Amino acid sequence: MSNTVVSDIAELSPEWLSAALDAPVHTVRAETIGTGQIGTCHRLELTGDGVPERLVAKLPAVDTGVRAMLAGAYRGEVRFYTDLAATVSVRAPRCHYAALGEEGNFTLLLEDLAPARQGDQIRGCTPGQALDAVRNLADLHAPRWNDPALLDLEWLGHSDEAQARMLSELYGPAVDIFVADLGHLLDDSDNDTLRGCVDATEQWILARSERFTVLHGDYRLDNLMFPDDGVPGVTAVDWQTITVGLPARDLAYFLGTSLPPALRREHEHHLVTAYHRRLVERGVDRYAFSECWDDYRFGSLQGPLIAVFGCAFGTRTERGDRMFATMVARSCAAIRELDSLAVIR
Structure with missing residues (x-):
């Protein structure tokens, strides 16, 4: 599995997603959701073999200054999914991929909860x-x-x-x-x-x-x-x-x-x-x-x-x-x- 951090939606290619999900992804279509004030959020529609039809990708804010300021908050969310989610019983989105980098860079691929x-x-x-x-x-x-x-x-x-x-x-x-x-x-x-x-x-x-x-x-x-x-x-x-x-x-x-x-x-x-x-x-x-x-x-x-x-x-x-x-x-x-x-x- 890939352990790389992607901070730009353009980098979420079928090849990168195939490595991240450890399954072949043939196509990906991305749609921006949310306002993007403290990060960017995208709905991904995937085709492939044994991959979810939809995922939500959470990435850091586009502005690098905002990204650095929110690095602690980003770290907390990633570490929740990697370190704590399995130890509690709260209903939270299933995490398919999580990676944390320097200076506020991170990548999360989460369960799409629609139509909730x-x-x-x-x-x-x-x-x-x-x-x-x-x-x-x-x-x-x-x-x-x-x-x-x-x-x-x-x-x-x-x-x-x-x-x-x-x-x-x-x-x-x-x-x-x-x-x-x-x-x-x-x-x-x-x-x-x-x-x-x-x-x-x-x-x-x-x-x-x-x-x-x-x-x-x-x-x-x-x-x-x-x-x-x-x-x-x-x-x-x-x-x-x-x-x-x-x-x-x-x-x-x-x-x-x-x-x-x-x-x-x-x-x-x-x-x-x-x-x-x-x-x-x-x-x-x-x-x-x-x-x-x-x-x-x-x-x-x-x-x-x-x-x-x-x-x-x-x-x-x-x-x-x-x-x-x-x-x-x-x-x-x-x-x-x-x-x-x-x-x-």
Whole structure:
């Protein structure tokens, strides 16, 4: 099998793909999908002997400066597929080929999940979709729950005092940018909640280190693919934000940003219960539901943190602005209703 890195779609020739897939590829047709802001993504239609009819090729950004800046994120996604995917039970695309190079170069050939449909972060999801998603999340978290080997993986980041201090120092200016640009889309109470989150961030990042596992880091609707026929079977994609931390941060982030507040209030206890039950079924012990619920309340600060940084330092688009504002408004409502800031003090 080839172990070479290809960073340009023009290089994905039948000959290269034949070596990568260890099977004859006769023809390949490529179609660009996605916006290409943090990388390029292409759907490949193949003919050959014993090869998939379709694959998704993920390659780095065309701009070499962006490529170098995102090298760590690219590395995390490739290493998820090569080192971690087989050790957890989460549904993720099957990886047919993975190679990692220098200066942000990488190649991934992944299962094409069509006709599955991407979730819509602005519209939100149904309680049934949320139930499917939290069970899949538990299947990520449970197998490596409190596994000390995770802490020895240098490429898999986890927060230390220096990182917590840096994030805390950056968060305030990022909130200023967010409020100046999108504050008109929020209530005054949301702006107040954001300021409270800034004050608590450093302490929040470092707290509760006694429970940890693999985190997706950006487990939300735009990064989930739901079966087209409405049956359970959601698949998580985009593993560039993988890290180690408190499991319920993923859970609170998903529920807080994916469900409108009224719907979350109605269903969140049932959904957190389903997540906890799945953890227990997967072998997590000595973790009571009361602890899980308290961690869920604590984890709610993940929502505004990710959304604010994404808006302040990412490429701005009209949909992106509406999406980040929606995520912040929903997660700030959850923080207030769950009294999450009080849990940190």
